[in-house]
Amino acid sequence: VTEQPSTQVETILDLLRSEGNxxxxxxxxxxxxxxxxxxxxxxxELTGEVQRRAPEVSASTIYxxxxxxxxxxIVEHAHFGHGAATYHLxxxxxxxxxxxxxxxxxEVPDEIFKSLxxxxxxKYKFVIDPHHFAMLGHCTAxxxxxxxxx
Amino acid sequence: VTEQPSTQVETILDLLRSEGNxxxxxxxxxxxxxxxxxxxxxxxELTGEVQRRAPEVSASTIYxxxxxxxxxxIVEHAHFGHGAATYHLxxxxxxxxxxxxxxxxxEVPDEIFKSLxxxxxxKYKFVIDPHHFAMLGHCTAxxxxxxxxx
DNA sequence: GTTCTTGCAAAAGCTTTGCAGGAAG
DNA sequence: CTTCCTGCAAAGCTTTTGCAAGAAC
Numbered sequence: 153v154t155e156q157p158s159t160q161v162e163t164i165l166d167l168l169r170s171e172g173n174x175x176x177x178x179x180x181x182x183x184x185x186x187x188x189x190x191x192x193x194x195x196x197e198l199t200g201e202v203q204r205r206a207p208e209v210s211a212s213t214i215y216x217x218x219x220x221x222x223x224x225x226i227v228e229h230a231h232f233g234h235g236a237a238t239y240h241l242x243x244x245x246x247x248x249x250x251x252x253x254x255x256x257x258x259e260v261p262d263e264i265f266k267s268l269x270x271x272x273x274x275k276y277k278f279v280i281d282p283h284h285f286a287m288l289g290h291c292t293a294x295x296x297x298x299x300x301x302x
Numbered sequence: 303v304t305e306q307p308s309t310q311v312e313t314i315l316d317l318l319r320s321e322g323n324x325x326x327x328x329x330x331x332x333x334x335x336x337x338x339x340x341x342x343x344x345x346x347e348l349t350g351e352v353q354r355r356a357p358e359v360s361a362s363t364i365y366x367x368x369x370x371x372x373x374x375x376i377v378e379h380a381h382f383g384h385g386a387a388t389y390h391l392x393x394x395x396x397x398x399x400x401x402x403x404x405x406x407x408x409e410v411p412d413e414i415f416k417s418l419x420x421x422x423x424x425k426y427k428f429v430i431d432p433h434h435f436a437m438l439g440h441c442t443a444x445x446x447x448x449x450x451x452x
Numbered sequence: 453g454t455t456c457t458t459g460c461a462a463a464a465g466c467t468t469t470g471c472a473g474g475a476a477g
Numbered sequence: 478c479t480t481c482c483t484g485c486a487a488a489g490c491t492t493t494t495g496c497a498a499g500a501a502c
Contacts, residue, residue: 172481174477174481174482175476175477176481178482179482194466196466209483212467212483212484212486213482213483215467216483231381235465236465236466237466249430258428260425267417267418268414268417268437272439276408278408278439278440278441279440279445280437280439281439282437284402284438285435287418287430288434288435289430289431291427292427292428322456323456323457324456324457324500324502327500360459360460361492362460362492363457363458363459366458366493
């Protein structure tokens with residue numbers, strides 16, 4: 153299922169074209185940066201990565217393109233605590249456990265949310281999206297440190 | 303267990319005093335607003351409620367006092383999606399399901415998170431706090447509307 | 453009196469927007 | 478050539494901070 157990065161870039165650019173969007177330098181580079189990341193990036197990080205190759209690209213263009221990509225289902229964003237939102241290819245969607253103390257991120261399979269999702273649906277007819285916000289808490293190391301202090 | 307509101311105010315003010323904090327007009331009114339709320343309020347809403355009675359109180363004082371109250375365990379804050387954080391008395395802590403479309407909030411008992419919390423602990427040694435961020439998704443009405451559109 | 457709090461204004465961090473010039477198709 | 482995109486600068490929203498004046502104890 154894993155495509156060559158360059159093929160993956162073209163697949164996404166084709167999707168953009170088919171939706172009537174123009175292929176610009178900033179869009180191509182943003183797509184490349186998202187694929188290279190294979191991970192989460194803030195808008196600021198993505199701007200930096202694009203600007204290393206094309207310094208004139210502005211942050212507002214990155215934000216506008218991320219919004220557009222999100223509308224098309226190419227990327228999604230998630231919130232990992234207090235700072236900036238993080239963006240990633242939709243294909244890489246999964247849940248996150250983020251430590252409130254040290255900020256470390258654990259990626260977790262959706263399966264872990266199944267029981268919660270089922271209960272919310274049966275009891276409250278509410279459809280949870282477990283990806284949009286991380287689950288905050290404490291990682292092993294920070295839990296240990298906290299109990300030392302207390 | 304439910305105290306008279308005035309007693310509840312005094313209990314909290316006593317806790318502040320015992321920690322060496324001074325009792326000021328803005329603090330007394332903030333405590334009163336939090337108790338009257340019996341619910342979640344943004345810092346801006348709390349500022350407005352305090353300012354109705356004491357117009358000179360500034361938003362920064364509200365923020366500083368909320369921080370202090372949080373350090374003492376009197377209040378907690380949670381995030382309900384994109385806007386401002388919401389504050390509430392610690393006694394009122396519980397989880398939230400927040401609709402991404404209409405913003406409606408469903409309060410849920412912690413029991414719904416049990417299986418998720420247990421799995422995170424056993425598999426990842428991660429201690430989840432299910433209150434700090436709401437679970438986003440779609441309520442019944444908005445799920446219905448979405449499926450109409452699609 | 454001394455120390456803690458406050459109001460005000462300014463700044464900070466992230467994101468969005470208005471606009472006129474420039475590029476894509 | 479027409480419409481879409483972009484850079485820039487400015488503004489928006491929430492929250493934090495510096496500082497000197499004022500209040501609590």
